[in-house]
Amino acid sequence: MKVIIFKPVEICNSNCIYCDVVKKGSHAIMSYQLLELVFSRFNEFLECHPDESLQLIWHGGEPCLLGVDYFKKAIEIQNRICKNTKTRIEHAIQSNLTLISQEFLEVFRKLGIEMIGTSYEPIPHMRGPGENRDSEQYNRKFLEGIRLLEKNNFNWGVIYVITRKSLDKPLDIFYFLTNFKLNVAPCLNPVKIFDKDVHNLAISPHEIADWLGTIYQVWYKHRDRFPHVRPFQSLTESIENKKFSLGCEDSGHCAYNWIYIGPEGKTSHCGRSGDYDLLAYGNIRDKTLDEIFNDKQRDLINNRSKILPETECKECRFWGLCHGGCPLDAYMKHKDFNHRYPNCEARKILFEKYIEPVTGIKADFRYTSELEKN
Numbered sequence: 001m002k003v004i005i006f007k008p009v010e011i012c013n014s015n016c017i018y019c020d021v022v023k024k025g026s027h028a029i030m031s032y033q034l035l036e037l038v039f040s041r042f043n044e045f046l047e048c049h050p051d052e053s054l055q056l057i058w059h060g061g062e063p064c065l066l067g068v069d070y071f072k073k074a075i076e077i078q079n080r081i082c083k084n085t086k087t088r089i090e091h092a093i094q095s096n097l098t099l100i101s102q103e104f105l106e107v108f109r110k111l112g113i114e115m116i117g118t119s120y121e122p123i124p125h126m127r128g129p130g131e132n133r134d135s136e137q138y139n140r141k142f143l144e145g146i147r148l149l150e151k152n153n154f155n156w157g158v159i160y161v162i163t164r165k166s167l168d169k170p171l172d173i174f175y176f177l178t179n180f181k182l183n184v185a186p187c188l189n190p191v192k193i194f195d196k197d198v199h200n201l202a203i204s205p206h207e208i209a210d211w212l213g214t215i216y217q218v219w220y221k222h223r224d225r226f227p228h229v230r231p232f233q234s235l236t237e238s239i240e241n242k243k244f245s246l247g248c249e250d251s252g253h254c255a256y257n258w259i260y261i262g263p264e265g266k267t268s269h270c271g272r273s274g275d276y277d278l279l280a281y282g283n284i285r286d287k288t289l290d291e292i293f294n295d296k297q298r299d300l301i302n303n304r305s306k307i308l309p310e311t312e313c314k315e316c317r318f319w320g321l322c323h324g325g326c327p328l329d330a331y332m333k334h335k336d337f338n339h340r341y342p343n344c345e346a347r348k349i350l351f352e353k354y355i356e357p358v359t360g361i362k363a364d365f366r367y368t369s370e371l372e373k374n
Contacts, residue, residue, distance in 0.1 A: 001052075001053045001054070001055050001090070001257075002045075002052060002053070002054050002055070002257055002258075002259070002289075002293065003054075003055045003057065003257060003258050003259070004042075004054055004055065004056045004057065004258075004259050004260075004261060005057050005059055005258065005259070005260045005261070005270055005271040005274065006038075006056050006057060006058055006059060006261050007021075007059045007060055007061065007260065007261065007262050007263060007271070007274065008029065008030035008035065008058075008063075008066060008070075008261075008263050009028075009029050009030070009060050009061040009062070009063060009065055009066050009263055010024060010026035010027075010028060010060060010061040010262070010263055011026070011027055011029070011060070011061045011062070011065050012060060012061045012062045012065070012096075013062050013065060013096075013098060013099065013129055014062070014096055014098070014127055014128055014129055014133075014138060015127075015128065015129060015130060015131070015133050016121075016126065016127045016128075016133075017125075017126050017127070017133065017163075017199050017201065018126075018161055018163060018191050018192075018193075018199075018201055020192075020194050020195075020272075020275045020276065021060065021061055021275055024275065026061075026263070028262075028263035028264050029066065029263055030263045030264070030265075032073055032077075034264075034265055034284075034285070035073070035074060035077060036077050036081065037265075037284065037285060038261060038265075038284055039074075039077050039078055039081045039082055040081055041284055041288060041289050042054055042056075042082060042085070042089060042289070043081050043082045043085050044288060044289070045288065045289040045290060046082070046085035046088050046089070047084070047085060048290065052088070053088040053089070053090065054088065054089050054090065055090045055091075055092060056089055056090065056091050056092070057092045057093065057094065058091065058092070058093040058094070059093075059094050059271060060094070060095075062095060062096055062098075062099065063093055063094070063095055064095055064099035064100065064104060065099065068101075068103045068104055068107055071104070071107045071108070071111065072107055074111070075107070075110055075111060090112065091108075091111040091112050091113050092113060092115070092117070093108065093113055093116055093117065094116075094117040094118065095116055095117070095118055095145075096118060096119070096127075096138075096142065097116070097118050097141070097142050097145030097146065097149070097156075098138060098141035098142055098145060099141075099145075100116075100145040100148055100149065101148070102148065102152070105148065105149070105152050105154060108154075114154060114155060115154065115155035115156060115157070115183070115184060116149060116154060116155075116156045117156070117157055117158075117159070117184075118142075118145075118156060118157070118158055118159070119158060119159040119160065119161065120142065120158045120159075120160065120177070121135075121160070121161070122173065122176050123165050123166060124136075126163075126165065146180070150181065155183035155184055156182070156183055156184060157182060157183065157184025157185055157186065157187070158177060158180065158182065158186050158187070159186075159187045159189055160173060160177055160186060160187070160188050160189070161189055161190075161191050162188060162189065162190045162191060162203065162208065162211055162212075163191045163201040163202075163203065164200055164201050164202065164203055164207075165201065166211075167203060167207055167211060170211045170212075170214045170215050171214060171215060171218060174215045174218065174219070174229075178226050178229070184228070185228030185229055185230050185233065186228075186229055186230070187229075187230040187231075188212060188215070188229070188230065188231070190203060190208045190343060190346070191203065192272070192329075194275070194276050194332065205342070205343050205344070205345035205346035205349065206345070206346070206349060208343060208346040208350075209345075209346045209347075209348075209349035209350040209353065209354070210349075210353075212231075212232075212346075212350055212354075213349075213350055213353055213354030213355075215229075215232075216232055216350070216354045216355060216358065217354060217358055219232050220232070220236070220358045220359070223236075230247070231247070233245075234246060234247070235321065235350075235351075235355060236355070236359065238320075238321055238363075238365075239321075239355070239359065239361050239363045240359060240361060244320075246321070246322075246323075248270070248326075249322075249325055249326040249329075249341075250321065250322045250323060250325065251323065252305045252323030252324070253305075254269075254270070254301065254327070255298045255299070255301040255302035255305075256293055256294075256298055256302070258270045259281070259289070259292055259293065260273060260274035261284055262274055264283075265283045265284040265285045266280065266282075266283055266284075267280070267281040267282060267283065267284055267287070267292050268280055268281055269281070269297075269298070269301070269328070270328075272328055273328055276328070276332070278328060278331065278332075279297055279328075281295045281297070282295075300337050301327045301337055303337075303338075304324065304327055304330075304337045304338055305323055305324070307338045308323075308324040308338065308339075308340065309367035311338070312324070312339060312340045313340060313367070314367075315366060315367075316366065316367075317363060317364045317365060317366050318347060318348060318351060318363060318365060319365055319366055319367045320365025320366070320367075321347070321351075321363065321365055322341075322344070322347050324339075324340045324341060324344070325340060325341025325343060325344055325347070326341050327341075329341035329342055329343070330342075351363055
């Protein structure tokens with residue numbers, strides 16, 4: 001399945017302290033005319049590839065600022081233009097939930113959406129509207145949104161962004177998130193700082209490892225109660241059962257499967273590369289999806305998985321669990337994809353100091369598979 005990170009709007013009703021989209025200050029909204037062209041590109045691609053499917057992840061900004069009528073129009077366009085291919089278009093959405101209404105949920109169901117991804121921050125003045133980030137107002141609206149989702153039997157999952165503000169309270173954060181009636185695994189992600197760290201949010205690889213490791217020791221002991229916490233579940237299953245379900249950053253296979261489409265039709269590799277203006281693949285007005293998926297710049301990312309095992313990642317026993325990490329992180333630090341990502345050390349410390357002692361299993365996923373080499 002090919003994944004489309006679809007950002008028809010970059011406006012947001014919150015001012016999250018670590019959000020790069022907010023920093024861009026874009027007020028663009030995709031026109032209906034361009035929306036029709038986008039679905040025409042989807043239909044063209046799916047007709048040419050009868051065994052393929054697309055996952056369209058509505059993202060932002062805040063997608064609900066588009067309004068209910070925009071989503072109704074999208075349904076009408078899809079039904080008209082993708083008459084014979086619409087069953088191979090899967091919709092998903094990421095929202096801050098503060099604008100969710102019954103009418104939105106009814107429209108989302110018509111798109112086949114039964115689960116909404118979101119994010120949350122219990123530390124005051126990290127998320128919220130206005131210059132001072134009114135977290136009280138934000139939290140009230142967020143909890144109202146959750147109640148509405150649960151009333152309508154929608155699944156939901158939450159991302160937590162680890163910052164310097166949360167370094168002294170890993171277990172408090174963990175218990176706070178897991179006390180929600182989550183249907184989907186909470187995901188714990190270190191903050192990404194693209195530009196200047198004006199709010200002093202960045203954390204070192206050692207700090208990331210210790211924060212996650214403190215939680216991991218509790219999680220592993222009680223994993224039957226908290227079974228689906230990411231990245232713990234996938235990392236543990238990888239070493240215990242060799243059952244790999246790695247995220248895009250760790251998979252080593254993101255080169256040809258993702259596209260970002262912005263509100264004015266600009267395309268890039270993924271959501272982050274679109275936010276940072278990296279790896280521009282042209283405009284959807286001028287290029288087909290096939291042309292974008294086959295952009296030669298993608299070969300640079302693919303070749304990275306062949307180069308790193310012979311250079312910086314040579315003989316690393318954690319290779320199969322991270323594949324050098326996110327190529328964008330490597331590029332932003334070195335201006336070259338052929339390096340490990342900056343938080344490589346965090347992954348090693350997490351395994352050696354916490355995961356291996358707790359599980360009693362020593363990970364060894366070196367680059368030895370002839371299939372992987374080929």
